[in-house]
Amino acid sequence: MRDFWRRFRRNKGAVVGLVILLLVVLVAATAPWLFPGSPWEMAGAPFAPPGEMGMLLGTDSLGRDVAAGIAHGARISLLVGAVSTAAALLVGVTLGAFAGYLGGIADDAVMRFTEFFQTIPSFVLAILLVAIFTPTITSVVGAIAVVSWPPVARVVRAEFLSLRGREFVQAAEVLGKSRLAIVLTDILPNALSPIVVLSSLMVASAILLESALSFLGLGDPNLMTWGFLIGSGRSVIRLAWWMSVFPGVAIFLTVLALNLVGEGLSDALNPRLARQRGGAA
Amino acid sequence: MTVSRRGLLAATASAPALMRVQEALAQGIAPRRGGTLTSILTPEPPVLQIGVNNQGPTLVAAGKIFQGLLTFSPTLEPVPVLAKSWTISPDGKEYVFRLQEGVKFHDGQPMTAEDVIFSITRFHFEVSPRARAIFALIDKAEAPDPLTVRITLKQPFQPFLLMFDNSACAIVPKHLFDGQDFRTAPAVQRAIGTGPFRLAEWQRGNFIRLERFADYWKPGQPYLDAIIYRIVPDSQSRRLALETGQVLLTQGSDVEPFDVPALRSRPNLDVSVKGWEYFSPVAWIELNHRVKPLDDVRVRQAISMAVDRNFITQRLWFGVGKPATNPIASTTRFHDASAKIAGYDVRAAAALLDAAGLRPNAQGVRFTLKHLTLPYGEVWSRLAEYLKQSLRQVGIALELESTDAGSWARRVGAWEYETTINFVYQFGDPTLGVERTYVSTNIQKVTFTNTGGYANPKVDELFAAARNAADPKDRQAAFSAVQKILCEEVPQIWLMEMAFPTITDKKVRNAVTTGLGVHASFDDVFLTA
Numbered sequence: 001m002r003d004f005w006r007r008f009r010r011n012k013g014a015v016v017g018l019v020i021l022l023l024v025v026l027v028a029a030t031a032p033w034l035f036p037g038s039p040w041e042m043a044g045a046p047f048a049p050p051g052e053m054g055m056l057l058g059t060d061s062l063g064r065d066v067a068a069g070i071a072h073g074a075r076i077s078l079l080v081g082a083v084s085t086a087a088a089l090l091v092g093v094t095l096g097a098f099a100g101y102l103g104g105i106a107d108d109a110v111m112r113f114t115e116f117f118q119t120i121p122s123f124v125l126a127i128l129l130v131a132i133f134t135p136t137i138t139s140v141v142g143a144i145a146v147v148s149w150p151p152v153a154r155v156v157r158a159e160f161l162s163l164r165g166r167e168f169v170q171a172a173e174v175l176g177k178s179r180l181a182i183v184l185t186d187i188l189p190n191a192l193s194p195i196v197v198l199s200s201l202m203v204a205s206a207i208l209l210e211s212a213l214s215f216l217g218l219g220d221p222n223l224m225t226w227g228f229l230i231g232s233g234r235s236v237i238r239l240a241w242w243m244s245v246f247p248g249v250a251i252f253l254t255v256l257a258l259n260l261v262g263e264g265l266s267d268a269l270n271p272r273l274a275r276q277r278g279g280a281a
Numbered sequence: 282m283t284v285s286r287r288g289l290l291a292a293t294a295s296a297p298a299l300m301r302v303q304e305a306l307a308q309g310i311a312p313r314r315g316g317t318l319t320s321i322l323t324p325e326p327p328v329l330q331i332g333v334n335n336q337g338p339t340l341v342a343a344g345k346i347f348q349g350l351l352t353f354s355p356t357l358e359p360v361p362v363l364a365k366s367w368t369i370s371p372d373g374k375e376y377v378f379r380l381q382e383g384v385k386f387h388d389g390q391p392m393t394a395e396d397v398i399f400s401i402t403r404f405h406f407e408v409s410p411r412a413r414a415i416f417a418l419i420d421k422a423e424a425p426d427p428l429t430v431r432i433t434l435k436q437p438f439q440p441f442l443l444m445f446d447n448s449a450c451a452i453v454p455k456h457l458f459d460g461q462d463f464r465t466a467p468a469v470q471r472a473i474g475t476g477p478f479r480l481a482e483w484q485r486g487n488f489i490r491l492e493r494f495a496d497y498w499k500p501g502q503p504y505l506d507a508i509i510y511r512i513v514p515d516s517q518s519r520r521l522a523l524e525t526g527q528v529l530l531t532q533g534s535d536v537e538p539f540d541v542p543a544l545r546s547r548p549n550l551d552v553s554v555k556g557w558e559y560f561s562p563v564a565w566i567e568l569n570h571r572v573k574p575l576d577d578v579r580v581r582q583a584i585s586m587a588v589d590r591n592f593i594t595q596r597l598w599f600g601v602g603k604p605a606t607n608p609i610a611s612t613t614r615f616h617d618a619s620a621k622i623a624g625y626d627v628r629a630a631a632a633l634l635d636a637a638g639l640r641p642n643a644q645g646v647r648f649t650l651k652h653l654t655l656p657y658g659e660v661w662s663r664l665a666e667y668l669k670q671s672l673r674q675v676g677i678a679l680e681l682e683s684t685d686a687g688s689w690a691r692r693v694g695a696w697e698y699e700t701t702i703n704f705v706y707q708f709g710d711p712t713l714g715v716e717r718t719y720v721s722t723n724i725q726k727v728t729f730t731n732t733g734g735y736a737n738p739k740v741d742e743l744f745a746a747a748r749n750a751a752d753p754k755d756r757q758a759a760f761s762a763v764q765k766i767l768c769e770e771v772p773q774i775w776l777m778e779m780a781f782p783t784i785t786d787k788k789v790r791n792a793v794t795t796g797l798g799v800h801a802s803f804d805d806v807f808l809t810a
Contacts, residue, residue, distance in 0.1 A: 040670050046596055061539060062596065062663060135683050221654060221665070221681035235516065235659055236539055 007268040014264020020257035024250075028074035035068035039224040043068070047240045058242040060233065066242060070250050073226045077254065080141055080210045080225075081203040087145035088206075089199055092152025097183055099153070100160025111157070114150045122147035126209060130218045137220040140213060144206045155198055159191035193269035197262055204258035211251050226251050310790065312504050316808035318789065320530040321519055322489065322510040329472040329480060329489070331451035332408045333464050337533055340448045342510050344800040345491050346387075347451035347474035350378055350397065351442060353796040355558045357614055357709045359442050360795065362802070363392070363452055363475065373437030373751035374420075380428045384498045386454045387479040394424030399455035401432070408463050415444050415713075437751035440614075440710035446559065448800055449708070477503035477804035486512055497804065504807035516540075523550065529786040529808070532799040538598045538660055541782050549787055554601055554780035556798015561610035561714075564704035566668065566774035570734040572699045574648060579637040581771045586623050586630040587675045588668065594777055597663055601782050605775035607764050609715050612778070612796075613707045615747075615757055620764035622771060630675045639676075647676035653693070653701040656686050661702060664776075694728040704779060705729050709796070711760055716744045719763075719772060735772035 008014055027034070042063040043055070050058040050066075057067040099110035117125075129143035163169060164187060172182050207226075213219055214227025215234075226247040233243025326339035331347050350364035359367075364378040384392040402422050405412035418441075420433045434441065444450055452475060457468035472480045475498070478491035489510040493503055511528060513519045520540050522528045524547065536544065545552045566584065568575045575581060590604035609616045623629070639647040650672075654665040662683075669679040679700070684692065692698050707714030717723050721736035740763055747759035783799055785792045791806045792799060 038670070038673075040666060042667075042670060062667060131685075217662070217683065221662075221683045222669075232659065232662070235537060238517075239539065239543070 004268050008264045011260075011264040011267050013260045014267070017257040017260025017264065020253050021261055024074055024254050024257065025078065027071050028078050031068075031071040031075055035065065035071050037068075039068040039072040040064060041068075047236075049240075050242050050246075057246045058240065060229075060240065060243050061236060066229065066246055069224050069229050070226065070247055072224050073229060073247065074250065074254075076137075076223050076225045077207050077210060077251075080137070080144065081206040081258075084141045084144035084148065084206045084210075085199050085202045087141065088149040088202060089152055089195070091145065092149035093156050093188075093195065095149070096153040096156025097160055097188065100157035101164055101179070101183055101187065103161070103164075107157070110153070114153050117147070117150045123209065123212065126213065127216070127218060130213055135213075135218045135220055137223060140210060140218075140220060143213075144209050147209070148202055148206065152195070152198060152202070155194050156191060159194060160187055163187045163190055193266075196269065197266040200258055200262035200265055204255045204262070207251065207258075208255055310809060312790075312805070312807045313810060314501075314504050314807070315506055316504075317507045317509060318505050318530060318803070318806065318808065319509045319511065319528045320532070321513050321522065321528050321535050323513070323519070323533065323535050325486065325512045328469055329483075330453075330469040331447065332405050332412075332453070333469055335409060335411075335448070340800050341532060342489055342491070343451070343472060343474075344447055344476075344797075345478040345508060345803050346472050346476045346480055347447055347453070348476050348802055349447035349450055349452065350380075350445040352446050352801060353443070353559050353709060355555060355612075355796045357443075357558060357612075357796055359445075362447070363397075364445070367442075373439065374434045376432045376434070376441065378430045378432075380430065381498055382428065384475050385496045386475055387473045387494055388454070388457070389496070390454060390456060392452065392454070392475050393427040394430045395427075396455045397430045397452055398422045398424055399459065400452045401450060404453050404458060404463055405450050409449075412444065412450060415441070436749065438748075439751060439753060439756060440712050443559075443709045443713060446797060447802070448559075448797065476802050478505075478508055478802075481507070488512060499804055503802075503804040505803065508803065520544070523784060523786075526786060529789050530792055530799070531782075531784045533781045534658070536782055536784055537658075538601050538782075541599050541601055541784075544782075544784055551785045551787055551789075553783045553785070553793050553798075556783055556793035556796070556800075557780055558612040558796035559709050560706040560797075561612045561709070562704040562706050562779045563605050563608065563610050563775055564702060564777045564779050565605070565608075566776060567693070567698075567701045567703040568733055568773060569696060569699055570736075570772070571696065572650070574637065574639060575650075575699075577637050578770055579633045580639070581774070582623065583630040583633040583637075583675060584672065584677065585771045585774045586626045586633070587677070588671050588774065588776065589625045590776055591625070593664065593667065597660055597667065598777065602777045602780045605778050608719070608767050608773070608775055609711050609760070609764060610707055610778045613714070614710050615760040617757075617761040617764045620761065620768045622768045622775065627674055634675060634677075641676045645676055646678045649678040649680055651682055651699040652679045653682050653684060653689060653698045655702040656684055656689050664702060690728045693732055695726055696732060696734070702776075703729075703732075703773075712744070712748045712756075716748065719767065720744050733773060735770075737766065737770065737772075740766055 043065045044053050044059045044063045046059060046061050046063045048055050048059040050056065055065055059065055095110050099107040126143040126147045129146060130139050133139035169182060169186055172186050210225065211227030214225045215231040217231060219225050219228050229247035230244045233240065237244050322338045322342055324338060326334060326336060326342060328334050329339060329343040329346060331340065331343045348362050350362060351359045352362050354360055363381055363384060365381050367376060367378045369376055380394060386392055401416060402419060406416045418434050418436065418438050420435045422432045424430055454473050457473055458466050477494055477497045479494045481492040482490040491508040493506050497503060513522060516537050519531060519535050523531050541552060544550055568581060570576050594600065594602050594604050606621045634647055641647050652665055655661040665681050669681060672679050693701060705714060718731055719735055720731060720741050722741060723731045724734055743759045743763040747756045750756045783793050788808045790809060795801050
């Protein structure tokens with residue numbers, strides 16, 4: 001573990017990313033204390049510029065505090081990112097492991113099914129799903145999960161394909177371990193590092209997807225999200241730039257932080273790759 | 282009684298009064314011939330044949346191509362257009378219109394009484410549900426001579442004249458429609474009317490160009506050479522086009538309410554919210570009375586008292602529109618200013634809910650309602666968010682649902698909603714535009730009927746009395762009584778008398794002179810040098 005942290009630390013960008021990410025998590029966790037009450041509350045005069053009337057980041061067209069919106073929005077964004085990634089991982093890892101370990105017809109069937117999903121542009125599919133199931137937090141998370149599992153399935157399958165012929169797997173088979181036990185206790189732990197790296201990037205893209213949906217007015221209308229803040233501020237950008245700029249910065253920083261952390265994780269988990277990259281540079 | 286009606290009729294027939302008003306509006310500047318008026322239409326109309334399509338943008342552009350027998354002043358007095366004068370028999374059943382001389386359609390054919398009768402009894406009767414409901418009262422329509430139309434009704438119907446504006450009954454050429462399917466006849470695409478401008482060019486998705494009609498029946502008019510309506514789908518581009526002088530006139534929802542204050546302060550622009558008196562839409566929170574506890578009058582009163590209508594008109598609509606005081610808009614006939622809903626009072630609202638036995642739970646929530654956000658653009662989403670916040674203050678949790686325009690209309694029509702926002706045109710008279718929302722005989726699974734399901738026999742009776750009475754005094758008495766009852770029972774939560782900004786460059790004169798504003802023919806509009 002200490003080794004892992006040392007390797008992670010070597011990537012300066014990753015450390016910066018981790019700090020930003022922790023800050024975002026901290027803001028999300030303390031939002032109910034930092035900004036008590038609902039972020040929809042009309043706390044001040046409409047269109048107050050940042051810094052005026054005690055509003056750190058200004059107010060929107062109804063006099064709602066933009067800072068409160070961002071803090072409460074962080075909760076939703078992180079929640080959507082985490083839950084939809086978890087759901088996508090569950091589906092992707094299961095199908096990938098199934099295909100990679102069994103091979104043959106099972107592999108073919110699962111991969112064709114996966115390709116079917118990969119041929120549809122993911123954002124369009126997400127819009128369609130949310131529009132059909134009416135925008136609620138569940139349908140948004142579901143739609144994001146549905147469009148993000150195929151890459152996971154492919155990565156996991158590739159890992160399983162290469163791992164299942166190794167000696168330690170054969171040894172486990174000879175020992176008479178059940179297939180399920182082999183998959184869960186022998187192969188999966190060894191395939192974990194690419195999954196961890198991939199999932200950190202998936203959280204970032206899930207946050208982006210949710211923001212894009214909310215921006216188009218397809219978010220849950222009862223929840224304050226970053227995408228909603230930008231979407232509602234877009235048309236008045238000439239009147240109140242702060243309404244779209246600050247939530248935009250929040251999305252940018254969070255997604256950037258997640259990408260940096262993902263890269264750091266990749267370096268830390270694949271020391272050989274990292275050294276090669278270091279050598280080349 | 283009869284004397285007073287005759288008095289009213291005499292007053293309405295005095296047309297020159299309006300001409301003086303128009304001249305006064307021109308501020309003593311003599312009309313100038315020439316020039317092209319550029320404007321915007323949002324969204325693009327599917328066709329320009331009034332009757333076949335009656336949406337807002339169609340009525341605006343086709344209002345220059347077609348004309349009705351009459352139009353209406355801002356106080357809803359009838360003003361002659363194709364009808365030079367008219368008389369109404371003392372029993373209120375016979376209407377005789379004398380037509381203008383020398384009126385020609387854009388294809389050169391003269392307009393006669395036959396065209397007028399065809400337009401009323403066949404064309405609009407068939408294509409427009411609104412016209413059919415009223416024109417079904419016609420017993421017979423005859424033409425004693427080519428310039429006279431005599432219409433006999435089965436029963437007196439006092440708001441009958443209001444049906445003869447261009448937007449309700451445009452006069453169409455019989456020779457181009459007779460014997461064909463009115464909706465698919467080639468004339469629908471050509472849009473041939475008697476108006477001051479004819480359809481010259483239409484590039485779909487780009488612009489509609491109307492040209493001066495040389496044979497127009499008013500000598501020397503119209504003053505403009507052409508009108509161009511551009512199709513600009515983005516609201517910020519529309520605002521920019523207006524600011525830079527690329528377009529000289531915008532109307533309806535072309536400009537978002539939040540842009541209006543900035544445009545008001547520009548020295549080259551005029552902002553008017555007049556010219557919607559004939560339509561006078563009132564927006565309300567539509568409650569589905571089948572959903573508990575909305576059937577309890579105390580709950581409805583509480584909801585009504587929990588919303589701050591001044592906030593809505595000032596902060597959401599930036600002063601375009603005014604707080605509603607009762608179901609009939611103050612610009613519609615028979616509005617009774619003494620009938621008023623209770624004002625904004627959060628405490629009284631909470632007390633009413635307590636009295637109704639709806640106690641708040643640990644989170645302070647008394648009950649939860651779903652709210653179907655009206656999908657007509659951003660300001661309506663903001664309104665839903667405002668309502669959610671203000672009802673939460675009295676312990677009502679509003680759960681917002683978003684939808685698209687088609688689903689909204691379907692769900693409201695099928696009664697599949699708990700609360701939503703709705704507004705309808707009032708067409709100058711409560712019988713034409715208000716009655717439909719409150720009488721139990723109109724509880725239908727159709728959008729813009731009494732979809733809320735409110736039923737009160739007394740209200741039904743009063744609306745029927747007002748509909749059938751021939752005397753305006755009797756009608757006023759019935760309407761006043763019904764307004765009092767409705768203000769007590771608040772079947773729907775009226776929020777705002779809507780208005781739409783008409784924004785013109787200072788060069789444009791006479792854009793809004795009647796109660797129909799930009800829907801008028803524009804034969805008197807001109808550009809100063």
